[in-house]
Amino acid sequence: MSEMREPIESGCPDGFQYMHPVMRKNYGNWAYHEDPRPGVLLHVAHSGDKIWTIRVGTQRILDLYTLRKLTEIGDKYGDGYVHFTIRSNIEYQVADEAKVEPLIKAVEEAGFIVGGTRNSVTTLSHTQGWLHCDIPGTDASGVVKAMMDELIDEFRNWNMPNRVHITTSCCQINCGGQGDIAINVQHTKPPRINHDLVANVCERPSVVARCPVAAIRPAMVNGKPSLEVDEKKCICCGACFPPCPPMQINDAEYTKLAIWVGGNHSNARGKPTFQKLVAAGIPNNPPRWPEATAIVKNILKVYKEDAKDWERINDWIERIGWPRFFELTGLPFTRYHVDNWRGARKNLNASTHIRF
Amino acid sequence: MADKIYDTPMLDELEHGEWPSFISGIKRLRDNHEDERIRSVTNSLLGQLEHSYETRKGYWKGGTVSVYGYGGGIIPRFSEVAASFPESKEFHTLRVQPPAGNFYTTDMLNQLADSWEKYGSGLITFHGQTGNIMFIGTDTDNTQHFFDEINEYGWDLGGAGPCVRTGMSCVGAARCEMSCAHEHVIHRHLLNNFTDDVHRPALPYKFKFKISGCPNDCQNAIERSDFAVIGTWRDDMKVDQEQVKAYCETKGRQYLIDNVISRCPTNALALTDDNELQVDNRNCVRCMHCLNVMPKALSPGDDKGVTILIGGKRTLKIGDLMGTVIVPFMKLETEEDYEQLVEFAEEVIDFWAENGLEHERCGEMIERIGLVNFLEGLDIDVDPHMISNPRNVSYVRTDGWDEAAKEWFAKQAEKKAAQA
16 A cells, blocks of 8 residues: 555646637637538637637547547647537637638548537437446437437538437436437336345435335335335336345336427526426337437427527427427327426416417 | 457447447457457447347446545446456446536647556546546556546546536637636636545535536536526626627518517517617626627627526436526626635535435425525525515415514615615
8 A cells, every 4th residue: 555646636627728829818808709601610809819610529439549530630630729518529629711621521531520500409418328327227329329320410500490409318317417309218117126135235224215205115025124115106217226226227128218308508588498208108229219219300300390590499389389399299198298296286287378 | 358259239230320430439449459458348348238238228336446545536337247248347437527618639638548548448538417527447456547647647536426526617718709707717716625525525415516608508507506607797788789780681670570689588679770779788687599699799798797506406306406596696806706606615515515415415405495594504695586486375474574674674775885
């Protein structure tokens, strides 16, 4: 142990040292931006300085070869400075307009995709899934790869009424966050409990405390201290699985996908909104999840046809109403759409505002 | 190399199509890398992932791995199917804090890649959902070696477990005309004040800071962080009438009315017959829509600061919560202003650490005890900016009303005197 090295608790590094010099020089003094073409932003400073940003979609799980390819392009065709967006797009910044087209060409020749700006479908934000998570009901990188293959033209072009953020999550913790469209795991059966392991693996009181509906209680099973689930109360959320792996929630058949729409983090126009459930019972079908992709594409098609400029999906549905949303998308409206969680009545229609 | 290359018929299906394939990337490491260690660990990883695809189950389990001196920052992963895929039996992720604003030079990315090549699987993600650089896949010994190496040139671990988590901030003042705050300065002031709470998990649950420079909230701070700092302004927005006219000429008067004037959530905009934009600034809620549509014509005002919302989180346990406005406006100019921000964050975390239940997020605690109790605990006055509307249920004891009303008038008089 004598050779153990004390950590340097430097915390969050200063980003200024890695910032493009034109950005450093004009920090806090930008005047406006323009969108010369999809995937490219031009920002103009009060000083008159300009910087071009080329936004590029990648596979997010980068291998060393891919990362080095991205940096090689940045050195050869860019200025050696990059920025990552919250949705894992890499952005090259260049101060010379003449560099833009060659850089785009190099990026595309290397197999990456330029786009994701303004009213496009940008890269799906996603979580770890089977590749690395300890509780996933599905994969994330695979879902995203399969969907982006089909949505690639929507990434490359400005076809949408406003920007579209899609997210995926592999369990009901929903690390992927809110999205205009979210594809999330929805378990449909209570956990299957391995009673031989519970006493040794799980801290039972904290597992009981995790349950949102108080459906778990301590019990002796086969002479061993364990836990039991009131299956009538259980909402199949899987909250008990992380603290107690013997309460297996994932199932090859009964772990399904659900699709939610209308989440919007921005304060633009209305206040930020949560996403709402629109489709469930979708098979968790690797390797390409065609059923989920088909529903997402259908929602996007209807949104594209029916929404007005600048309407995000939540704005659009607020204008046309939920009955029309279900009518236009052809999705079934079921009793599972009617909220019964705490505060649910605010989600019910207490008016005669009805579109006929 | 392992005796065999695992067959991956399902994963191979993810090599078709135009979007870049992570499977092809992992296979390049498996097939081409000169280091036998990387070739075999990626082969094994692909084998286990294929097994997951076939059986629709995950096979990683957590555990306890950290680096010397820290209690968190590593996501330990041990394979439950190590007998079949032994070379990736330990496959931990290091969460590393990104620079505030996610800026990198290509040189620095290459340096990080070189270090990871020595000790890890060769897989990296920029960034995870909390904002960390994710160095995915190494064993327990190499976790320490890799950390030691990158820690020497400026990189530190992020949070994992019940602790202050890695923060996030938007591109902000570095490249955005909407920026109303020094996002990266705020980010580092907050995070680096809580370094101990990042590295040594001892809080009720996770606590996240996210900073967005304007109400577009590109960092999803209101929905996804316990402590959301959002840039805003108090004075009038700036209008360049020439640019308004230019926009009108290019896009048409009707388009401007339909997409700007009538979309204003508080009807604070009007277009005159001479195509001049009139703004009712007292009723503008800084939603950003009109600025987003006409960035050349409209800009935030000069009296900038931040709004702070507390208690946002995702689903577990009680359902999704947005943050609630606790500080409607805070000026962030002087060193004292920043100290005040950090002190406020300390007070919030201290109160929650004392009063939160195990595995209870700050917003869930506020939901349980009520906003007023939270405010009293922090010695913050109630403010009508904190609510959408007053209570609509009459079940409330109001026998302290007269005193509360007196307090309100006294505070209003104090404020007026301070302004005069």
